[in-house]
Amino acid sequence: MKSVRSESTDSTLSPGPDETAGTRRAARMAAVCAGWWRTWTAWWQGRPRAARDRELAFVLTVLSFAEPLASVGARFSDLPPRHAPVLAVLLALGQTLPLAVRANHPALCLTLVGLSFGVHQSLGLPQTFASMGLYLALYSVGAHAERGRRLLVVPAVMAYAALSVVLHARGAPQPPQDYVVIGLVLAAPWGGGAVVRGRRAAEAERRRLVAVAATAAERSRLARELHDVVTHHVTAMVVQSDAAPFLMASPERVTESLAAISGTGRRALAELRYLLGVLEATGESAAAHGAAPMPDAAPGGSAPGRSAPDSRAPARGDLRDLVEQTRRGGQPVDLVEEGKRLPLPIGADLTVYRLVQESLTNAVKYASGRATRVTVGYGHEHVDVEVANDGPDDHARQGIGDAHGDGRLAPPRPHHVSGGRGLGGLRERVRMLGGDFTAGPRADGGFSVRARIPTGGDA
CATH class of the missing domain: 1.20.5 (Single alpha-helices involved in coiled-coils or other helix-helix interfaces)
Known part of the structure; x- marks a missing residue:
């Protein structure tokens, strides 16, 4: 069961x-x-607004002469019907054709439609679907009138009051309170259009604020880029220039130092031209996707000319050249890459490059002559970057170094005080990508910068 x-x-x-x-x-x-x-x-x-209005007016005109829709529309009075076919057609057209300009000239549209509707009602002509044009005209004033929207209320109310008086004088049986209700009904599409206009204005203001915020963020990003470029290259040039007097005994070393200074200057000019081009012509998207033109630097830092292979900008992801450039400037740097290097998203790639660049700049400025290690570990979901330098030895504590390895003293380490903008910019870069950033002194007196930058898995 x-x-x-x-x-x-x-x-x-x-x-x-x-x-x-x-x-x-x-x-x-x-x-x-x-x-x-x-x-x-x-x-x-997707069609132009003027074309949509013309098509709407045409459709409403055709429907106005459709017999099944004759009973649909607005009618304010029950006057005895009057038959005047030609006049009825003209007044019907007067209530539909002006809708072709309802968005560009809403006040004119309402005037023509309202006048035709008032005459049609006063004469007691048969009801048609064309009277729906009055509601569309009222909505258009509320939604599209740029100026004098509040001033239009006065003549609209006066015109409606005059129509009510005319209808009552011609024997319309409706009591006065019915005209009040009808007036409220007519106010509904006007108010609905005003609500739509308010929402459009609020959306436009929201988009404007978003654009302002994006512009501010872009300026901040470009400021960080300029800071990174200028401080790195100019610091390298200053350190190399300061070391020149200690190399006078070796003309070959002087030649190498001058060549390094010249190359650093050309790279700085190329990157600055790139950033200025982004600032003038493109926004965040063009910079992020590399869409902006990348200017070439002519030899010697002259006007843009024939491309130099090592002067293209920005030099994203070219860590080996960056380390080699710093090493030629007299700073002992080692680069260690761990894991399998995969293609990185441009944002992550540029952040890795700028992080190493700024960290090496700080090492040259505040730890000149100390051994520096750059470690980059490539993972499936993130990239780990660490730039660390050793603490000062006995000679460095006295401001003296033997950076050249041949008994000649290196220039004293400059005692600058960091403004903190570089590290703050790096922290902001990594934070915007959803990564982790730490920077601080080490137990041996050195300094380290660590960051974990997400790559979003398979790039």
Whole structure:
């Protein structure tokens, strides 16, 4: 018995094959209709506003002469019907054709439509679908009138009051309170248009604020870029220039130092030209995707000319050249890359490069002559970067170094005080990518900068 009852219940609750097939057909039909509606809406919204208004006026004009829609529309009075076919056609056109300019000239549209509607009602002509144009004209004033929206209320109310008086004088049976209700009904589309206009204005203001915030963020980003470029290259040039007097005994070393200074200057000019081009011509997207033109530097830092292979900007991800450039400036630097290097997103790649660049700049400025190690570990989900320098030895504590390894003293380490902008900019860069950043002194007196930069998995 229990088994029979269970089967009976299951057969009652489960739908039959015909019902299931009908449900699926209805779902497919609903999906097709929804797709058609989205396609038509996208096509309609993509057309110019003036063209849409002309098409709306044409459609309403055609529908005004459709017999099934004759009883649909606005009618304020029950005056005895009057037959004047030609005049009725002209007044119907006067209520529909002005809608072609409803968005560009809403006040003119309402004036023409309202006048035609008032004459049509006062003469007691047969009701037509063209009277719906009055509601559209009222909505258009609320939604599209740029100036004098509040001033238009006064003549609109006066015109409606005059129409009410005329209809009452011609024997309309409606009591006065009915005209008040009708007036409130007419105010509804005007108010609806005003609400739509307010929402559009709020959305425009929101977009403006977003654009202002994006501009401020772009300026901040470019400021960090300029800071990184200028401090790195100029610091390297200053250190190399300060070391020149100690190399006078070796003309070959002087030549190498001058060549390094010249190359550093050309790279700085190339990167500055790139950043200024971004500042003038493009925004954040062009800079992030490398869409902006990358100017070339002519030899000697002259005007842009023939491309130099090592002067292209920005030098994203070229860590080996960056380390070699710093090493030629007299700073002992080792680069260690761990894991399999995968193509990185441009944002992560540029952040890794700038982080190493700024850290090496600080090492040259505040730990000149000390051994510095750059470690980059490539993982599947992130990149780990660490730049660390050793603490001062006995000679460095006295401000003296033997950086050249041949008994000649290196120039004293400059005792600058960091403004903190470099580390703050690095921290902000990493934070914007959702990474972790730490920087601080080491136990041996050195300094280290560590960052974990997400790469989003497979790039």
